[in-house]
Amino acid sequence: MPEEVRLKCAHCPRGCRLKPGQRGFCFARQNLGGKIVDSLYGHAAGIAIDPVEKKPLYHFLPGSEVLSFGTLGCNMGCLFCQNFHLSKNRDLSQAGYRLAPRQAAELALRKDCQGIAFTYNEPLIWSDYAINCAKEAHKLGLKSVAVSAGYVNPEGRREFFAHMDGANIDLKAFSPAFYKKYCQADINVVLETLKYIKKETACWLEITTLLIPGLNDSQQEISALAEWIASELGEQVPLHLSAFHPAYKLTDLPHTPPDTVISAARTARKSGLKYVYTGNIYDPDNRSTHCADCGAVLIERGRWKGVLKGLDAEKRICKKCGSPLPGVF
Numbered sequence: 001m002p003e004e005v006r007l008k009c010a011h012c013p014r015g016c017r018l019k020p021g022q023r024g025f026c027f028a029r030q031n032l033g034g035k036i037v038d039s040l041y042g043h044a045a046g047i048a049i050d051p052v053e054k055k056p057l058y059h060f061l062p063g064s065e066v067l068s069f070g071t072l073g074c075n076m077g078c079l080f081c082q083n084f085h086l087s088k089n090r091d092l093s094q095a096g097y098r099l100a101p102r103q104a105a106e107l108a109l110r111k112d113c114q115g116i117a118f119t120y121n122e123p124l125i126w127s128d129y130a131i132n133c134a135k136e137a138h139k140l141g142l143k144s145v146a147v148s149a150g151y152v153n154p155e156g157r158r159e160f161f162a163h164m165d166g167a168n169i170d171l172k173a174f175s176p177a178f179y180k181k182y183c184q185a186d187i188n189v190v191l192e193t194l195k196y197i198k199k200e201t202a203c204w205l206e207i208t209t210l211l212i213p214g215l216n217d218s219q220q221e222i223s224a225l226a227e228w229i230a231s232e233l234g235e236q237v238p239l240h241l242s243a244f245h246p247a248y249k250l251t252d253l254p255h256t257p258p259d260t261v262i263s264a265a266r267t268a269r270k271s272g273l274k275y276v277y278t279g280n281i282y283d284p285d286n287r288s289t290h291c292a293d294c295g296a297v298l299i300e301r302g303r304w305k306g307v308l309k310g311l312d313a314e315k316r317i318c319k320k321c322g323s324p325l326p327g328v329f
Contacts (some may be wrong), residue, residue, distance in 0.1 A: 009036045011156045012075045012124070013189050026125040027073030027090060038128045044069040044104065045086060045096030046120045049111055051304040055119060055147050056240050058277055058289060059327025060166040060204050062299050062306030066145060067108035070120030071096055071129075076149050077184030078172065080212055084248040086121045101129070105136035115143030115165070124152045127160045134163040143328075150193035151185055161197055166204040166328060168240070169194055173209070173216035174225035182215065191232075198233045204328050205233070208240040208279070211256045211264055222264045223271045230272035236292075236326045241265050242279035262286060294321040 006017040009024050016024035018031035023039065030039035050068045052061055072095050074087035081087050086094075099107075108116050116137045118130040123146050134144035145166040152160065161167065171190060172183055179187040197205045209225065211217040222241075229237055241264045243256035258281040265286050268276040278286040289299035291310065296318055298311040310319045313329045 007031045007034070007036055010153060011036070011127075012152050013186060014075060024075075025077075026075035026122070028071065028125040038126050040071045040073070040095055040126055041129045042098050042100060043071045043095040044099040045071050045094065047097065047099075049113060050117065050119075051306075052115070052117070052145065053301060053304045053306055055117055055145060055168050056208065056277070056279060057145060057166050057168055057204070057206055058240075058299070058301075058306065059206065059238055059275070059325070059329075060145065061114055061143065061328055062289075062308065064114040065112070066115045066117040066143075067104065067111060067113045068117040068119050069096070069099070069104070070118065070123065071126055072121065073125055074122040074149075075125050076122065076151055078149075079182050079249040080210070080244065080253075081248045082210070082245070083120055088248070101132040101136040104133045105140050105142060108137065108142055109140050113142070115145055117145045117147065119147040122149055122151075124148055124150075124156065124160060127156060131160060131163045138163075149183075149185075150190045150197075152189070152193060154192075154196075157193055157196055161201045161203050164201075164203045166206075167197060168206045168208055169197070171207050171209050171225065174221050174228065175216065178216055191228075195232055198237065206238040206240065208242060210242050210244050211261055212244045212250070213254055213256055213260070215253075217256065217260055217264060219263070219267050222267045226268035226271035226273050226276075235272050235274050237273070238275040238277065239268055239273055240277045240279050241268065243281050245280070256280075258283065289325070291318040291321060291323055291325070293323040294318060296320040298325055 004019045009016045023030045028040045047069045072089045123130045143165040146164050150169045176187050261278045265276045274292040287301040296310040299306040300309045
């Protein structure tokens with residue numbers, strides 16, 4: 001009996017070689033009909049209307065809402081996944097509603113959203129669907145944003161981010177060893193994605209790092225991470241430092257203490273970044289956007305939604321000193 005022909009998926013660095021009918025590591029990509037397809041195309045799970053700040057995007061249309069959805073699967077193997085109920089779910093009955101790209105855009109418009117967010121699980125593995133949703137959103141004057149781990153090959157990177165207006169990329173740590181052990185991935189791919197978005201696209205970029213006690217929260221690592229962002233991407237790229245809560249396969253670790261997150265934010269600022277925020281803790285001061293020159297509160301945030309205070313949104317400048325604030329307003 002001849003050996004079944006395997007097809008190599010070229011979308012991400014894993015390069016899964018799939019037999020007919022077989023799904024890749026990510027679950028979404030499958031060998032069907034002699035080609036690799038997005039087998040979950042059109043499935044939208046966890047549909048919700050979220051503040052854009054929840055992505056988190058703090059310098060992108062503050063105070064607005066986005067229609068958010070994801071599906072199943074992920075091409076990362078993070079042992080600490082905070083959304084494992086979707087990313088590690090292999091039950092097709094949980095894949096969500098059937099929602100055509102045009103329907104998604106029209107639903108966002110009807111609900112007075114200013115855009116669509118591809119989130120909850122890794123949108124790069126269902127990029128065909130996300131791109132078509134983004135195209136339909138743009139036709140209606142809406143924005144498209146993505147929350148991603150950035151683990152993708154150059155061709156998929158170019159195609160996907162060409163259609164995104166904003167993105168928050170998870171930089172899981174600043175250690176190749178951490179990425180290998182806890183994410184089953186290569187940090188260099190993610191760093192290349194970050195540089196590509198910032199330097200080669202018009203997509204607004206923000207970054208999130210989840211601080212896990214004892215694994216990636218040392219002052220030395222935070223300083224190195226912030227210094228890399230400042231030198232390679234620019235000191236004005238916003239960084240979100242979020243508290244970990246025990247999940248998936250790292251339930252034996254403690255929650256990140258608020259003081260650790262606040263201290264890490266201070267370190268990141270000292271290391272050159274202008275806009276550093278804390279997440280998953282109650283910390284109104286570090287959630288608000290301050291003028292990098294005079295310190296005035298430009299955008300005030302309670303739990304989520306941003307309220308413009310000292311920012312002239314039309315001119316994108318501080319009302320007090322006239323310094324510009326980078327972002328999409």
